[in-house]
Amino acid sequence: MDINATLIGQVLGFLILVWFTWKFIWPPLLGAIEERQKKIADGLAAADRGQKDLEDAKAKAGDIVREAREKAVQVVDQASKRSGELIDEAKHTAVAEGERLVAAARAEVATESARARDGLRREVAALAVAGTERLLGREVDARAHAELLEQLAAEIERR
Amino acid sequence: MAGSSTDYIPHHLTHLKVGEGFWSLHVDTLIMTAILGIAFLWMFGSAARKASPGVPGKFQAFIELVVEFVDGQIKEVFHGDRSFLAPLALTIFILVIFMNTMDLIPIDIPGMVAGTAGAHYWRVLPTADANTTFAMSLTVLALVVLYSFKAKGAGGYMHELFGAPFGSNPLLWIPNFALNVVELLSKPVSLAMRLFGNMYAGELVFMLIALLGFAWAGALHDGNIFGFAIGFVGQILLTAAWAIFHVLIILLQAFIFMVLTIVYISMAHEHH
Numbered sequence: 430m431d432i433n434a435t436l437i438g439q440v441l442g443f444l445i446l447v448w449f450t451w452k453f454i455w456p457p458l459l460g461a462i463e464e465r466q467k468k469i470a471d472g473l474a475a476a477d478r479g480q481k482d483l484e485d486a487k488a489k490a491g492d493i494v495r496e497a498r499e500k501a502v503q504v505v506d507q508a509s510k511r512s513g514e515l516i517d518e519a520k521h522t523a524v525a526e527g528e529r530l531v532a533a534a535r536a537e538v539a540t541e542s543a544r545a546r547d548g549l550r551r552e553v554a555a556l557a558v559a560g561t562e563r564l565l566g567r568e569v570d571a572r573a574h575a576e577l578l579e580q581l582a583a584e585i586e587r588r
Numbered sequence: 589m590a591g592s593s594t595d596y597i598p599h600h601l602t603h604l605k606v607g608e609g610f611w612s613l614h615v616d617t618l619i620m621t622a623i624l625g626i627a628f629l630w631m632f633g634s635a636a637r638k639a640s641p642g643v644p645g646k647f648q649a650f651i652e653l654v655v656e657f658v659d660g661q662i663k664e665v666f667h668g669d670r671s672f673l674a675p676l677a678l679t680i681f682i683l684v685i686f687m688n689t690m691d692l693i694p695i696d697i698p699g700m701v702a703g704t705a706g707a708h709y710w711r712v713l714p715t716a717d718a719n720t721t722f723a724m725s726l727t728v729l730a731l732v733v734l735y736s737f738k739a740k741g742a743g744g745y746m747h748e749l750f751g752a753p754f755g756s757n758p759l760l761w762i763p764n765f766a767l768n769v770v771e772l773l774s775k776p777v778s779l780a781m782r783l784f785g786n787m788y789a790g791e792l793v794f795m796l797i798a799l800l801g802f803a804w805a806g807a808l809h810d811g812n813i814f815g816f817a818i819g820f821v822g823q824i825l826l827t828a829a830w831a832i833f834h835v836l837i838i839l840l841q842a843f844i845f846m847v848l849t850i851v852y853i854s855m856a857h858e859h860h
Contacts, residue, residue, distance in 0.1 A: 430718045430784075434607065435614040439621060439714075439723030446625045447679045447727075450632070455675035457636040458655045464641035 550582040557581055593802040597795050600695065603717065604702070604709040616702070616710045617717040624686040624714070632682070654682070661847060666854040673853055676731070677846045680724060684842035687714045688787060691838065692831055695794050715787040715841075718780065725776035728849050732775065735856040775852050779845060786841050790834050797826045 557578065558571055571578065603614040635651035644652060658678045662670050690698075690712045702710030714720045736745045749768045750761040804819025 431603070431614075432718060432722065433610050433612045433614070435612075435617055435717065435719035436723050436726075438613060438618050439720050440727055442618070442621055442625060443679075443683075443723055443727055446629065446683060447676050449629055450679045451672055451675040454629070454632045454636045455655070455671075455678060457639045458632070458652060459659065459674070461639035461641050461644075462652050462656060465644075468641055 550585065553585050554578045554582055593799050596799060596802070597792070599709070600699070600711070600791075600795050602709045603711050604707050614711075614717055614719060616707075616712070617714045617720060620690065620712055621687065621714045621720060624690070625683060628679070628682050628686055632678075654678070658846070662850050665847075665850050666857065668854075668857050673850065677850055680849055681842050681846040684715060684724075684783065684845050685838060687720070688838035688842060690714070691716075691787060691790055691794065691834060694827075695791075695798050713787055713791055715783055716791045718784045721780035721784040722776065724845070725779035728779060728852060729772065729776040732772070732852050732856045735853050739857045775848075779848055783841050783845055786837055790830075790837055793830055794827065797823060797830060800826070 554571075558574075562568060604616040605612050605614055607613055632651060635648055638648060639652075655678065658681055659670065659674055662674050662677055666673055693712055698710050698712035711717065736748075740748060747756070750756070750765050752764060753767065754760045754764050800819050800823040804816045804823065807813075807815030807819055
């Protein structure tokens with residue numbers, strides 16, 4: 430062990446090396462490392478966020494599909510209900526129309542028969558007047574015997 | 589090169605020296621340290637110049653691996669501003685590795701190269717020169733004192749030097765101070781002697797193994813083929829085995845020097 434001025438030289442050399450490393454080597458190297466670490470951390474966070482967004486979107490899509498399916502079922506139900514209603518309504522209308530037609534026909538028949546009967550009665554009355562005139566050989570005043578004729582007509586009608 | 593086996597080891601332990609007494613310089617140590625220091629600056633400087641936060645190349649990644657390793661070591665121990673301590677630790681770690689690695693160069697080659705340049709002696713391993721190890725450890729001591737002043741202030745540091753560990757009674761100032769000086773000085777001494785001792789001993793073992801060369805050369809001269817074979821193969825195997833083991837010592841000693849530097853400085857930095 431021979432300690433001499435070499436020690437001083439080595440101290441100076443060592444100090445220069447440390448100073449150079451301190452000023453010019455360490456800062457850019459560690460800076461690059463730290464910046465890259467930040468980038469990687471950001472990238473990982475972004476990937477996580479993307480994954481979460483994807484899951485959210487999937488869930489949302491599932492919800493939308495489910496909702497649409499429910500709506501479709503509802504629409505089909507409504508449609509079938511409405512069609513049933515329409516058929517019922519049409520049936521009712523048809524039945525009512527039929528009844529109306531039948532009633533109208535009946536009414537017409539009734540008026541026709543009433544008219545026929547009226548005409549018949551008038552004819553019978555005329556016949557009766559004519560018959561009576563022939564029997565009596567003289568004219569009968571229809572107006573004077575209207576009440577009698579009316580009774581006769583009612584009698585015929587009852588038979 | 590020395591002519592006989594008795595001269596061989598003393599020759600290899602002699603520095604190329606200029607000057608007399610204290611005012612002399614070990615030229616080999618200084619030049620080797622300068623070469624290795626520049627290699628360190630060039631290696632890490634070129635990585636630092638090209639440093640970018642993008643995808644690193646293999647060389648860049650390796651340098652950053654070392655940087656992060658050193659930074660991680662400090663982070664564990666030192667809780668303060670690392671902007672100076674970290675580059676200091678990196679410089680120590682890499683420089684000591686580079687210097688220690690010189691021990692793996694086959695022992696006679698540096699001498700031959702230096703011999704062609706006219707130098708009679710050339711010790712290639714700067715860390716086997718106590719001047720180098722003490723230069724670093726005394727720098728660390730200076731930093732320990734500096735950090736103590738910075739962290740505790742002049743009054744606080746004086747109080748610690750004179751008032752601890754026995755108590756601040758004026759009668760105990762002298763024993764306190766004496767103990768603290770011993771403690772303070774033991775740090776650079778143990779740092780420097782550990783590295784110096786390990787590398788000096790490692791170098792010496794390489795030299796002892798190299799002495800086998802004289803044995804097998806002598807055997808060959810005498811026509812003893814068996815002796816020649818044993819010596820020749822033995823030297824190769826022993827050198828290889830010791831070199832492989834020595835790689836561990838090279839890295840371990842550099843690591844220990846760095847970690848103890850960090851520990852000493854963080855102890856100085858802490859408030860009591």
